[in-house]
Amino acid sequence: MPLTQRVVMNLRLAATCSTLVLPLLVAGPGAALADSQPMRMNNNITEQQVLTAQKGWCNGLLAISKAYATGGFAAAEATASKILDLAYGYQYGAVAFKPTLTEQPQTFRSTKVGALAYFVGGNPSYPNDKGFAIKPWQTCAIRNQVIQLHGKLAMTMGNVDFTDSSGKVTTVDKTWAFVREPDGEVRIVLHHSSLPFTAK
Amino acid sequence: MPLTQRVVMNLRLAATCSTLVLPLLVAGPGAALADSQPMRMNNNITEQQVLTAQKGWCNGLLAISKAYATGGFAAAEATASKILDLAYGYQYGAVAFKPTLTEQPQTFRSTKVGALAYFVGGNPSYPNDKGFAIKPWQTCAIRNQVIQLHGKLAMTMGNVDFTDSSGKVTTVDKTWAFVREPDGEVRIVLHHSSLPFTAK
Amino acid sequence: MPLTQRVVMNLRLAATCSTLVLPLLVAGPGAALADSQPMRMNNNITEQQVLTAQKGWCNGLLAISKAYATGGFAAAEATASKILDLAYGYQYGAVAFKPTLTEQPQTFRSTKVGALAYFVGGNPSYPNDKGFAIKPWQTCAIRNQVIQLHGKLAMTMGNVDFTDSSGKVTTVDKTWAFVREPDGEVRIVLHHSSLPFTAK
Amino acid sequence: MPLTQRVVMNLRLAATCSTLVLPLLVAGPGAALADSQPMRMNNNITEQQVLTAQKGWCNGLLAISKAYATGGFAAAEATASKILDLAYGYQYGAVAFKPTLTEQPQTFRSTKVGALAYFVGGNPSYPNDKGFAIKPWQTCAIRNQVIQLHGKLAMTMGNVDFTDSSGKVTTVDKTWAFVREPDGEVRIVLHHSSLPFTAK
Numbered sequence: 001m002p003l004t005q006r007v008v009m010n011l012r013l014a015a016t017c018s019t020l021v022l023p024l025l026v027a028g029p030g031a032a033l034a035d036s037q038p039m040r041m042n043n044n045i046t047e048q049q050v051l052t053a054q055k056g057w058c059n060g061l062l063a064i065s066k067a068y069a070t071g072g073f074a075a076a077e078a079t080a081s082k083i084l085d086l087a088y089g090y091q092y093g094a095v096a097f098k099p100t101l102t103e104q105p106q107t108f109r110s111t112k113v114g115a116l117a118y119f120v121g122g123n124p125s126y127p128n129d130k131g132f133a134i135k136p137w138q139t140c141a142i143r144n145q146v147i148q149l150h151g152k153l154a155m156t157m158g159n160v161d162f163t164d165s166s167g168k169v170t171t172v173d174k175t176w177a178f179v180r181e182p183d184g185e186v187r188i189v190l191h192h193s194s195l196p197f198t199a200k
Numbered sequence: 201m202p203l204t205q206r207v208v209m210n211l212r213l214a215a216t217c218s219t220l221v222l223p224l225l226v227a228g229p230g231a232a233l234a235d236s237q238p239m240r241m242n243n244n245i246t247e248q249q250v251l252t253a254q255k256g257w258c259n260g261l262l263a264i265s266k267a268y269a270t271g272g273f274a275a276a277e278a279t280a281s282k283i284l285d286l287a288y289g290y291q292y293g294a295v296a297f298k299p300t301l302t303e304q305p306q307t308f309r310s311t312k313v314g315a316l317a318y319f320v321g322g323n324p325s326y327p328n329d330k331g332f333a334i335k336p337w338q339t340c341a342i343r344n345q346v347i348q349l350h351g352k353l354a355m356t357m358g359n360v361d362f363t364d365s366s367g368k369v370t371t372v373d374k375t376w377a378f379v380r381e382p383d384g385e386v387r388i389v390l391h392h393s394s395l396p397f398t399a400k
Numbered sequence: 401m402p403l404t405q406r407v408v409m410n411l412r413l414a415a416t417c418s419t420l421v422l423p424l425l426v427a428g429p430g431a432a433l434a435d436s437q438p439m440r441m442n443n444n445i446t447e448q449q450v451l452t453a454q455k456g457w458c459n460g461l462l463a464i465s466k467a468y469a470t471g472g473f474a475a476a477e478a479t480a481s482k483i484l485d486l487a488y489g490y491q492y493g494a495v496a497f498k499p500t501l502t503e504q505p506q507t508f509r510s511t512k513v514g515a516l517a518y519f520v521g522g523n524p525s526y527p528n529d530k531g532f533a534i535k536p537w538q539t540c541a542i543r544n545q546v547i548q549l550h551g552k553l554a555m556t557m558g559n560v561d562f563t564d565s566s567g568k569v570t571t572v573d574k575t576w577a578f579v580r581e582p583d584g585e586v587r588i589v590l591h592h593s594s595l596p597f598t599a600k
Numbered sequence: 601m602p603l604t605q606r607v608v609m610n611l612r613l614a615a616t617c618s619t620l621v622l623p624l625l626v627a628g629p630g631a632a633l634a635d636s637q638p639m640r641m642n643n644n645i646t647e648q649q650v651l652t653a654q655k656g657w658c659n660g661l662l663a664i665s666k667a668y669a670t671g672g673f674a675a676a677e678a679t680a681s682k683i684l685d686l687a688y689g690y691q692y693g694a695v696a697f698k699p700t701l702t703e704q705p706q707t708f709r710s711t712k713v714g715a716l717a718y719f720v721g722g723n724p725s726y727p728n729d730k731g732f733a734i735k736p737w738q739t740c741a742i743r744n745q746v747i748q749l750h751g752k753l754a755m756t757m758g759n760v761d762f763t764d765s766s767g768k769v770t771t772v773d774k775t776w777a778f779v780r781e782p783d784g785e786v787r788i789v790l791h792h793s794s795l796p797f798t799a800k
Contacts, residue, residue, distance in 0.1 A: 038744035038758065039510045041493030041589060044644055044751060092582045093441030096346040096357035098373050101397050107373060108345040108357060110439045128399070144638035145308040146296040148389060151644060151751020152552065153350050155377060155390050157296035157308060158638065173298050173307060175375060175392040177355060181582055182492045189348060189441060190355050192375040194394030197301050199328070238544035238558065239710045241693030241789060244444055244551060292782045293641030310639045344438035351444060351551020352752065358438065381782055382692045389641060496746040496757035498773050501797050507773060508745040508757060528799070545708040546696040548789060550753050555777060555790050557696035557708060573698050573707060575775060575792040577755060589748060590755050592775040594794030597701055599728065 045180035047147055050154045053087070053178050053186040058140035058160075060087055064119060064133035073122055076134050080119045084112050089179055089187035096190040100172050103128050136165035142174075154178045155190075171196060245380035247347055250354045253287070253378050253386040258340035258360075260287055264319060264333035273322055276334050280319045284312050289379055289387035296390040300372050303328050336365035342374075354378045355390075371396060445580035447547055450554045453487070453578050453586040458540035458560075460487055464519060464533035473522055476534050480519045484512055489579055489587035496590040500572050503528050536565035542574075554578045555590075571596060645780035647747055650754045653687070653778050653786040658740035658760075660687055664719060664733035673722055676734050680719045684712050689779055689787035696790040700772050703728050736765035742774075754778045755790075771796060 060083035068076035088095055094110040099118045102109065106126055109115045117123035121131030144158040155177045162170045177190035260283035268276035288295055294310040299318045302309065306326055309315045317323035321331030344358040355377045362370045377390035460483035468476035488495055494510040499518045502509065506526055509515045517523035521531030544558040555577045562570045577590035660683035668676035688695055694710040699718045702709065706726055709715045717723035721731030744758040755777045762770045777790035 038747045038756075039494030041489075041495070041746070041748040043492055044749055089441075089582065092443055094346045094348070094439030095441070096348060096355060096375065098357060098375065098394075101399075103398055104396055107359075107396065110346050146294045146310050146641070147638045148294070148296060148641040149644055150353050150379075151351070153353060155296055156638075157298060157390065157392065159307075173392070173394065175296065175298065175390065177377070177390075179350075179582070182489065182579070182587075190357065190375065190377075192357065192373070192392040192394070194298075194373065194392070195397060196304055196307065197395060198303055199301075238547045238556075239694030240447075240546070241548040241689075241695070243692055244549055289641075289782070292643055294639030295641070346441070347438045348441040349444055356438075379782070382689070382779070494746045494748070496748060496755055496775065498757060498775065498794075501799070503798055504796055507759075507796065510746050546694045546710050548694070548696060550779075551751070553750050553753060555696055557698060557790065557792065559707075573792070573794065575696065575698065575790065577777070577790075579750075590757065590775065590777075592757065592773070592792040592794070594698075594773065594792070595797060596704055596707065597795060598703055599701070 043180065043182050044151050045149060045154045045178060045186065047149065047154075049180060049186055050147060050149075050156060050178055053188075054142050054144075054156065054176070056186075057087055057176075057188070058142065061119075061133050061140055061162075062137055065135060065137040068120070068131075068134035069136065073120065073134075076131070077116065077120045077122070080116055080133060081112075084115055084119070086185075087188055088112070088115065088191075089189045090115070092179070092187075092189065095188065096177075096192070098192045098194070099132065100193040100195060101130070101132060135162075137162050138165055139163040152180045153189075154180075160193075243380065243382050244351050245349060245354045245378060245386065247349065247354075249380060249386055250347060250349075250356060250378055251344075253388075254342050254344075254356065254376070256386075257287055257376075257388070258342065261319075261333050261340055261362075262337055265335060265337040268320070268331075268334035269336065273320065273334075276331070277316065277320045277322070280316055280333060281312075284315055284319070286385075287388055288312070288315065288391075289389045290315070292379070292387075292389065295388065296377075296392070298392045298394070299332065300393040300395060301330070301332060335362075337362050338365055339363040352380045353389075354380075360393075443580065443582050444551055445549060445554045445578060445586065447549065447554075449580060449586055450547060450549075450556060450578055453588075454542050454544075454556065454576070456586075457487055457576075457588070458542065461533050461540055461562075462537055465535060465537040468520070468531075468534035469536065473520065473534075476531070477516065477520045477522070480516055480533060481512075484515055484519070486585075487588055488512070488515065488591075489589045490515070492579070492587070492589065495588065496577075496592070498592045498594070499532065500593040500595060501530070501532060535562075537562050538565055539563040552580045553589075554580075560593075643780065643782050644751050645749060645754045645778060645786065647749065647754075649780060649786055650747060650749075650756060650778055653788075654742050654744075654756065654776070656786075657687055657776075657788070658742065661719075661733050661740055661762075662737055665735060665737040668720070668731075668734035669736065673720065673734075676720045676731070677716065677722070680716055680733060681712075684715055684719070686785075687788055688712070688715065688791075689789045690715070692779070692787070692789065695788065696777075696792070698792045698794070699732065700793040700795060701730070701732060735762075737762050738765055739763040752780045753789075754780075760793075 064076050064080045067079040090112040097109040097115055098107060109118055117126035117129045119133040121129045141161045144156050146157045148155045157175045160172050160174045172193045173196055175192040176188055178186050179189050180186050264276050264280045267279040290312040297309040297315055298307060299309060309318055317326035317329045319333040321329045341361045344356050346357045348355045357375045360372050360374045372393045373396055375392040376388055378386050379389050380386050464476050464480045467479040490512040497509040497515055498507060509518055517526035517529045519533040521529045541561045544556050546557045548555045557575045560572050560574045572593045573596055575592040576588055578586050579589050580586050664676050664680045667679040690712040697709040697715055698707060699709060709718055717726035717729045719733040721729045741761045744756050746757045748755045757775045760772050760774045772793045773796055775792040776788055778786050779789050780786050
């Protein structure tokens with residue numbers, strides 16, 4: 001499906017780190033001469049990479065929504081599965097994921113199976129999941145309150161605003177932790193989303 | 201105030217790292233002999249340190265509650281201020297803190313002033329803050345769903361159950377990130393708390 | 401070449417991290433129940449992984465030596481190239497590599513080209529390189545003095561003893577820094593080797 | 601002793617991190633408004649902090665040399681002890697330190713006692729130590745070949761040139777690893793120094 005492929009490629013491009021490439025290219029046999037500039041290795045995640053990964057998450061959500069609108073559940077599930085593989089770190093171990101609309105006793109989705117059920121629904125093991133990502137989302141906008149950089153790991157906290165096809169806006173309080181791999185890929189290892197509190 | 205001092209000392213003891221002490225003690229001038237065991241440096245945070253820091257947070261909350269019951273607002277505020285200095289990393293920069301019961305546009309408390317207002321109330325700049333920690337809390341119990349260790353930084357996600365003097369239990373979904381300093385202190389740099397979602 | 405393949409596979413096996421696999425296997429849809437054990441993510445490098453990577457370096461050196469003895473320069477160079485790709489982090493940026501026997505102004509080998517020249521010689525751009533790894537090494541033994549663990553990065557300092565086919569032992573002072581990738585691979589990002597100092 | 605105090609203060613100033621201060625100062629109670637800029641926490645070590653810490657090491661060495669010239673062994677030892685406390689991380693655990701001129705079986709100095717003996721001599725437990733830092737050093741210049749940034753830890757490799765009062769230059773191959781603490785202090789946790797190799 002072209003759309004999925006484009007999203008996947010965009011996500012990959014967004015995650016690519018160009019800062020490491022140049023030193024390798026310019027480093028020939030004579031690069032170690034005493035008076036040369038020092039060469040560098042820096043695999044720390046940058047704020048720009050964090051912002052790009054956040055946009056990648058929004059784009060992924062919109063792609064699942066569009067896949068559902070045009071291809072139905074099967075297309076949405078295939079898209080969501082690819083995006084989960086690209087954007088989350090389930091291959092590293094247990095991802096800390098508290099989606100916005102999950103309920104006890106299935107609040108936390110530390111496996112890909114549970115995350116996929118939340119995004120597209122349709123899994124009888126998760127009967128309360130309606131499929132958050134298959135709603136008719138039109139826009140997804142991020143307003144960061146705090147950005148923290150800790151070497152290869154970054155954390156953000158703030159709001160995300162989702163607008164659906166009727167123009168209704170849903171705002172959530174959102175925390176993410178991202179890890180940058182040596183190859184430049186950036187993956188979510190923690191995700192806590194919640195509806196804003198209001199005293200009644 | 202004895203109670204405060206005891207809490208502070210308990211927090212300090214809880215955060216002390218004993219694993220680094222032994223190599224230093226056993227290392228005399230002859231320690232570098234070729235056939236000796238390697239000596240070590242390991243400042244990574246351990247799961248035990250994370251669990252201890254979590255209990256320290258609960259103990260701190262109960263101490264603020266007790267200070268309020270016995271000494272009123274001034275005692276609660278003084279206790280809370282000390283506990284914030286000990287348990288949170290506001291001296292490092294912006295802490296990512298989304299308390300359970302804050303409302304827009306003051307949802308996030310990235311400064312100590314804002315965190316203190318949430319815990320004890322009474323700050324006219326934060327008119328909606330009732331003082332979460334001055335409620336008559338009797339117990340505070342943590343149920344972790346995910347624990348992640350990333351060098352000096354650890355993240356946890358799960359539930360915390362608070363029981364008040366009437367026996368009523370309040371459960372929240374809770375995410376913390378802790379950083380371990382070289383001196384063994386463990387501080388919270390991220391804290392996202394939310395009431396569980398329930399479809400009406 | 402079977403030997404090379406076996407070495408490469410051994411290096412890969414040695415670097416595989418099994419600790420992350422179990423939580424993923426046992427995590428079915430019901431794993432997020434409130435009373436379950438917490439699930440974990442821990443990509444920190446362990447001391448065992450460091451020791452395994454050190455042995456992998458020794459095995460790689462011996463494999464290059466054996467390839468040279470049995471297949472000549474071409475075989476040694478092909479083996480060395482594969483081992484450099486597996487064991488060093490040149491794809492991350494500039495590796496800090498000060499080999500034992502390099503001379504000014506080509507002391508430092510921060511690119512793979514320079515490292516390969518040191519290990520097998522035969523590169524006219526590095527005329528002083530005799531090929532350290534193509535000597536008839538029989539054993540390679542590591543004696544660690546200090547092991548430091550810093551999250552995904554570990555550093556070691558100590559001695560390495562090389563024994564050649566005549567029984568002569570060469571001892572060097574050796575410092576390594578290793579980085580563990582999320583997929584379990586462990587790579588050298590810093591390597592400082594020097595002949596022991598002796599006052600004449 | 602004024603000189604020592606000045607050196608100590610310079611080292612402290614050099615290590616101070618100013619990047620964290622501004623966000624805290626500008627963050628008043630209203631800082632969490634939705635349209636505000638995100639606030640930040642970033643305790644990663646910067647290349648500038650690394651270069652400053654390197655210069656601090658050179659300044660420390662020259663200060664020990666000057667203390668010896670003006671105050672004799674006692675002054676040199678007191679200065680060296682202070683500089684070791686400031687510039688090295690012996691309080692964290694075993695420092696990986698291979699000085700330039702140490703010999704088997706006392707090559708490695710993973711404790712402060714051993715490092716102090718190397719810098720000023722005069723310790724009967726280390727009979728071969730002549731006191732590297734009490735030589736009449738006039739200048740100390742660093743030429744970096746590789747700089748690597750790994751979150752709170754940085755590593756450098758290159759040369760250091762020492763010039764003594766007779767104008768004689770001693771060049772060494774030098775590797776350092778520095779750790780930045782949350783309070784901005786930068787400390788050496790690994791140090792491998794060796795005389796350049798020359799084929800005779």
